Amino acid sequence: MSGKDVNPGDFPLALWPPSASTEAVQSDHLILGFTVLTLLLTVPIFLAIAWFAVHFRAGKDVHREYSDKRNRLLEVSWMLVPFLLTLIFFYWGAKLFDIHKHPPADALRIEAIGRQWMWKFQHPGGQAEINDLHVPSGEPVMINMISQDVIHSLYLPALRVQMETLPGRYTQLWFTANRTGTFRLYCSEYCGTDHSRMGGLLTIMSPADYAQWLRQSGTSISLASQGRALFSSYGCSGCHGAGSAVRAPSLAGLYGSPVPMLAGGTVVADSGYIHDKILDPDRNLIAGYKQVMPAFKGVIPEDRIVLLTAYIKSLSPAGQDTQPGQAGPERTP
Amino acid sequence: MTPPPDSLIGTIETALREPHPGRITIDREPDYLHDEHTLWSWLTTTDHKRIGILYLLSITAFFIVGAFAAGLIRLSLVVPNGQIFSNDTYNKLFTIHGVVMIWFFLIPSIPATFGNFIMPIMIGAKDVAFPRLNRTSWYIFVSASLFTLFTVVAGGVDTGWTFYAPFSTTFSNTWVVPALIGVIVVGFSSILTGLNFIVTIHTMRAPGMTWFRMPIFVWTMYAVSLIFLLATPVITMALILLVMERVFHIGVFDPALGGDPVLFEHLFWFYSHPAVYIMVLPGMGVISEIVPVFSQKRLFGYRFVAYASIGLASLTFFVWGHHMFVNGESETSALVFSVLSFAVAVPSAVKVYNWTATIYKGTLRLDTPMLYAMGYIGLFVVGGLTGLFLATLAIDEHVHDTYFVVAHFHYIMVGGTALAFLGGLHYWWPKFTGRLYPEAWGRLSAFLIFIGFNATFAPQFVLGYLGMPRRYHNYPPEFQLLNILSSSGSLVLALGYVFPMVYLGWSLRYGAKAPPNPWNAKGLEWTTASPPPKHNFETPPTVDFPPYDYRRRETRV
Amino acid sequence: MSAAAAQAPAGIAEVGIEREEHFTTDGQQVHAARFGMWCWLLTELLLFAGLFLCALIIRIMHPASVTATTTHLKFWIGATNTAVLIVSSFTMSGAIELSRIGWQRGTVRFMLATAALGTLFLVLKGYEYYQDFDEHMMPFLHGRRYALAQDPSTILFTDLYYVTTGLHGLHLTTGVSILLVMAWMASRPGFLQRHQNRIEIFGLYWHFIDLVWIIVFPVLYVLNR
Ligand code: HEA
Ligand code: HEA
Ligand code: CUA
Numbered sequence A: 001m002s003g004k005d006v007n008p009g010d011f012p013l014a015l016w017p018p019s020a021s022t023e024a025v026q027s028d029h030l031i032l033g034f035t036v037l038t039l040l041l042t043v044p045i046f047l048a049i050a051w052f053a054v055h056f057r058a059g060k061d062v063h064r065e066y067s068d069k070r071n072r073l074l075e076v077s078w079m080l081v082p083f084l085l086t087l088i089f090f091y092w093g094a095k096l097f098d099i100h101k102h103p104p105a106d107a108l109r110i111e112a113i114g115r116q117w118m119w120k121f122q123h124p125g126g127q128a129e130i131n132d133l134h135v136p137s138g139e140p141v142m143i144n145m146i147s148q149d150v151i152h153s154l155y156l157p158a159l160r161v162q163m164e165t166l167p168g169r170y171t172q173l174w175f176t177a178n179r180t181g182t183f184r185l186y187c188s189e190y191c192g193t194d195h196s197r198m199g200g201l202l203t204i205m206s207p208a209d210y211a212q213w214l215r216q217s218g219t220s221i222s223l224a225s226q227g228r229a230l231f232s233s234y235g236c237s238g239c240h241g242a243g244s245a246v247r248a249p250s251l252a253g254l255y256g257s258p259v260p261m262l263a264g265g266t267v268v269a270d271s272g273y274i275h276d277k278i279l280d281p282d283r284n285l286i287a288g289y290k291q292v293m294p295a296f297k298g299v300i301p302e303d304r305i306v307l308l309t310a311y312i313k314s315l316s317p318a319g320q321d322t323q324p325g326q327a328g329p330e331r332t333p
Numbered sequence B: 001m002t003p004p005p006d007s008l009i010g011t012i013e014t015a016l017r018e019p020h021p022g023r024i025t026i027d028r029e030p031d032y033l034h035d036e037h038t039l040w041s042w043l044t045t046t047d048h049k050r051i052g053i054l055y056l057l058s059i060t061a062f063f064i065v066g067a068f069a070a071g072l073i074r075l076s077l078v079v080p081n082g083q084i085f086s087n088d089t090y091n092k093l094f095t096i097h098g099v100v101m102i103w104f105f106l107i108p109s110i111p112a113t114f115g116n117f118i119m120p121i122m123i124g125a126k127d128v129a130f131p132r133l134n135r136t137s138w139y140i141f142v143s144a145s146l147f148t149l150f151t152v153v154a155g156g157v158d159t160g161w162t163f164y165a166p167f168s169t170t171f172s173n174t175w176v177v178p179a180l181i182g183v184i185v186v187g188f189s190s191i192l193t194g195l196n197f198i199v200t201i202h203t204m205r206a207p208g209m210t211w212f213r214m215p216i217f218v219w220t221m222y223a224v225s226l227i228f229l230l231a232t233p234v235i236t237m238a239l240i241l242l243v244m245e246r247v248f249h250i251g252v253f254d255p256a257l258g259g260d261p262v263l264f265e266h267l268f269w270f271y272s273h274p275a276v277y278i279m280v281l282p283g284m285g286v287i288s289e290i291v292p293v294f295s296q297k298r299l300f301g302y303r304f305v306a307y308a309s310i311g312l313a314s315l316t317f318f319v320w321g322h323h324m325f326v327n328g329e330s331e332t333s334a335l336v337f338s339v340l341s342f343a344v345a346v347p348s349a350v351k352v353y354n355w356t357a358t359i360y361k362g363t364l365r366l367d368t369p370m371l372y373a374m375g376y377i378g379l380f381v382v383g384g385l386t387g388l389f390l391a392t393l394a395i396d397e398h399v400h401d402t403y404f405v406v407a408h409f410h411y412i413m414v415g416g417t418a419l420a421f422l423g424g425l426h427y428w429w430p431k432f433t434g435r436l437y438p439e440a441w442g443r444l445s446a447f448l449i450f451i452g453f454n455a456t457f458a459p460q461f462v463l464g465y466l467g468m469p470r471r472y473h474n475y476p477p478e479f480q481l482l483n484i485l486s487s488s489g490s491l492v493l494a495l496g497y498v499f500p501m502v503y504l505g506w507s508l509r510y511g512a513k514a515p516p517n518p519w520n521a522k523g524l525e526w527t528t529a530s531p532p533p534k535h536n537f538e539t540p541p542t543v544d545f546p547p548y549d550y551r552r553r554e555t556r557v
Numbered sequence C: 001m002s003a004a005a006a007q008a009p010a011g012i013a014e015v016g017i018e019r020e021e022h023f024t025t026d027g028q029q030v031h032a033a034r035f036g037m038w039c040w041l042l043t044e045l046l047l048f049a050g051l052f053l054c055a056l057i058i059r060i061m062h063p064a065s066v067t068a069t070t071t072h073l074k075f076w077i078g079a080t081n082t083a084v085l086i087v088s089s090f091t092m093s094g095a096i097e098l099s100r101i102g103w104q105r106g107t108v109r110f111m112l113a114t115a116a117l118g119t120l121f122l123v124l125k126g127y128e129y130y131q132d133f134d135e136h137m138m139p140f141l142h143g144r145r146y147a148l149a150q151d152p153s154t155i156l157f158t159d160l161y162y163v164t165t166g167l168h169g170l171h172l173t174t175g176v177s178i179l180l181v182m183a184w185m186a187s188r189p190g191f192l193q194r195h196q197n198r199i200e201i202f203g204l205y206w207h208f209i210d211l212v213w214i215i216v217f218p219v220l221y222v223l224n225r
């Protein structure tokens, strides 16, 4: 099944989901291996029960003598050996999980916002799409997501991963697709009336096709440039801009650097920090400044926070916009 | 058995005229059923046996409500794009199904019915320690359940049985608060039952009934009561906070006010994971009674099984995080919760292996209770091992919140506990009612349930791995065939549930009279008459024998 | 356990319990009742533990706003109330001791004193709530300005304060009501002879309410001040 014209719904009965990454194949191996172990552990029990049931039926004259001496070794080993065997799978699963938790630094970063009942995806170049997602194959893709309202969960079965999107907190998920094709994408955490309609198609394209798709679709204004426009329209530049009368911290070079806290210690300014600072500046007061900034909770929606963050990220220490077209890749905390 | 009169009217007439045909009056203490007949005497009773029967009737009613919702869910899922019900109706259906099945059927099922009826007799007590409190907890249960039923009829709730914030606190506009109140109140009924059982087991044992002479069923009741006491208040508090949040908007779970929705998940699962052991431990207790009786052999490794019950009850408090692997939980805690969940498998394994070893070299009779017990072992093992799959981090990342999870818990809860419940019901039916049920029908429906169950839920494992999310009313067309398979399985399953209701009801009147000990079982409950007299024992028993004392017979063979 | 009252001075009654039919010995009944109350207290403790956990998490997540909120709480009223409850625990113990020797009048008086102290606590608490209202510290009243509105997490902590103290107040109100009913019953002849046990059991509950407040007070008022 290759090419992007195949519709996942074309097959009336599927028995195994398609996989689109090497990790997905490993997950499949993991569950298959575990199934084999499970069968090894349980089929003997089932056979034994069935055989005993037939062999020791009441009224049959069979040998029923047994000694009352208990075999502790046997009893302990039939508990411990299966347990240790299953621990192999714990370890295997944990290792894969660990990979899923650490996206490479150079991953292509896509922003996702879940809201009742649609997904919004924003590509670094500013292209936005609703419910459907286009990604290139062969390169790591990191999806940074947040929810506008209730808890949702972005579920990509072909990649065997999902991650909940929480209100007010960023979560991440990443993968490297190793083939092209069209697959399904769902919201898997129950979120109300149209929970079961909150999904679309995941299209994995060759890098060239992806570049082509980016060019064709919509805005050519990057996230950071869109953010710059918002930065002034929300009045942020009034205080944080150069030469402002209000004593507000300059945001140049802020992204990724440690910020000293009023309560002591420092906090690294990542997207979560910037998100919270915009919406709820009274939290985590910073040292050296009086807190005068108004809270933007309920004023700025999540997708715009993403734009503002991209803009802030693009500000170099010198205070100048550096290549607003390419918000550099970001490492996740 | 009286031959039924020709006409239906005739039947009813004789029934009214002669309430207990063929009963001989003797000058013994009347049995608990025939002591007094009025409805009032039932509603004001403090007799643990009558309270057990009252619970049995109420939870059966709730099972029917929940099953009806399940039927409608399966009906709706026959077509992929949900034309049968609206989205909101479907969401209300599975919420009602989950809430009713968990809180009003499965949690009280075995403890409140068999626990109340049998446990005090098993330890040789005249009653539970606080009989009036026992009655109170039934009334609490009934008022909570009527309240919840009212909620269902009046408006419905659409949050899922998990009530996740902030959906339940700010976004849902259904009857969340009344439903929550129903669940909070029913929690008090559980707490009081648990308290009563713990005190009963500690203080009311007959002379000579030492801890290690107690049947395993009593041990599991003890373990369950511990969980009732320690875990229920936490969910009560969490749900009270939800109510407060919804009514006053106090913000504990609302990120807009600095609260944390994940905190609710923690509090919820801190109760609800132990709650799954509230559901499964009593089932294990019932199976540990049935298997030795129908093998006519003592339970293998009795002490290990007793310790395993307490071990499960304690370990279960430390694995709640396995429901939250993909909600941004830190990697370390995910690892810890995962490995602890694997550890829970050990005490469960003890039980499974020891049941099997009990059957070995026994003298087997494959009567209905034993068929249910064997079905239980099979389905519980499948459910439990798929639980381990879910506890494996990388697998859970894929199948979390899919039908794989749905299949996992139905295998344990329906294939496990509900079968144990039915097995126990058949096993103790002669004791409850003094009547025998028709064996052939019993076996037939045990088979139907086993087959129907697997046909319903085995396809859901496949659906889940294919990636069908749960709580989905519209699903992609490629999943339709498997869903149709599952729905048709549920018809067989439904038939299997209807049969017992019919023939057990029938046996109340026409069943053969039961001797005191029809199964040649060894527990104290079988030394009393069937049904037991009002005060359980004519003379208070003294115990000087180990549990499951079949040894003497065995040597004779 | 029915201690035969040797011809004692006037006002000294016989002490004992009335056995219910399903118990075999008096000792069994006494043990069951006491054990049952301990179990109940255990669940109650876990009920409050949920709240303490939330308070703790809020403290860790928003230390600054919690400090801001605690300074608005009436420390002195809280401290007085702590003292009041501790004294009430002593009077309750007194009532129990007197009931053991069968001095009925003394028992009733001490019970009434305990109830009075409990009521005093509730009155002080009510006054504190009134002051909070006056200072616009009631964020759940939507139509009304809230004193610390800039920071949402102070709202959270303030609300948690109301839930916790409210729940404690509810327990205390129940306690006082039971105490009053029991004092009335104990003032009638024959109570100690049949139900002395109940006073002891109730004493456990009263000490528990006291204990909960002793946890609530530092958790809400003192830490982070
Ligand atoms: C009675 C109910 C019950 C029981 C007993 C269990 C038992 C177990 N459950 Fe299950 N579970 C549920 C009811 C139950 N569960 C419900 C209702 C949900 C979903 C809630 C929701 O979201 O709505 C759920 C969800 C659930 C999840 C979360 C899935 C998700 O949402 O992503 C996980 C993950 O770890 C899990 C794991 C386990 C494990 C490891 C056990 C173990 O205790 C199983 C132990 C048993 C065995 C292992 C079998 C017997 C042993 C042998 C045959 C011996 C050989 C084996 C070894 C020694 C290893 N369960
Ligand atoms: C004790 C617990 C218990 C029990 C006994 C059952 C019993 C059954 N459950 Fe249960 N189920 C849960 C607990 C339980 N369930 C929980 C906790 C959830 C999660 C809820 C949530 O997500 O919040 C759930 C969710 C759940 C779902 C997933 C819904 C979704 O996520 O969208 C499904 C779907 O098939 C289902 C089916 C069934 C079936 C077929 C039965 C059968 O065993 C019942 C047998 C009865 C019948 C089959 C119906 C009787 C027949 C009729 C009324 C006539 C009409 C019938 C037809 C047209 C078929 N259940
Ligand atoms: Cu969004 Cu489900």
Ligand SMILES: [Cu+2]
Residues within 6 Å of the ligand: B272, B273, B276, B319, B320, B322, B323
């Ligand atoms: Cu669990």
